[in-house]
Amino acid sequence: MKRLFLMISIIFLTGIIISGGTVAEAANLGLVEQLSNELGVTKKQATGGAGSIFKYAKQNMDAEDFTEVAKAVPGINKMMTAAPKAEGAAGMLGSASSLIGGKKASSVAGAGNLAGSFSKLGMKSDMVSAFIPIILNYVQEKGGEKLMNTLQSALK
DSSP, X not given: OHHHHHHHXXXXXXXXXXXXXXXXXXXXHHHHHHHHHHHTOOHHHHHHHHHHHHHHXXXXXXXXXXXXXXXXXXXXXXXXXXXXXXXXXXHHHHHHHXXXXXXXXXXXXXXXXXXXXXXXXXXXXXXXXXXXXXXXXXXXXXXXXXXXXXXXHXXX
């Protein structure tokens, strides 16, 4: 039995290495898989949606706090790269709200940008509120409650 488990593990790791991935990238599938399975979205939607949320959070966090989030979420840069750029109405909303200033304005702009990104991924804007609790739980599992609270504050 142990020998069978060892063989399966070796085959799995060899497959990851041959496909050009790393063990860390395999762990990354945890969040993407979880989002995809729980919400019924494609892996591309899960990756891009999570990336959009992390990009938004990064704008509202200290660099060292975001570094801690990045350490807890393997593949976060890949997710953020997969996030569509905010353009059109969402981008204009962000520009207009930045003229108003203040935290409320940036919150409105962020919500608009996230809704625009999710729309480009073929999802409705209400999916943002479905993604966030799953992402927060994942960060809490991987980095602890304090880190989850820091991320949650950045998403308000």
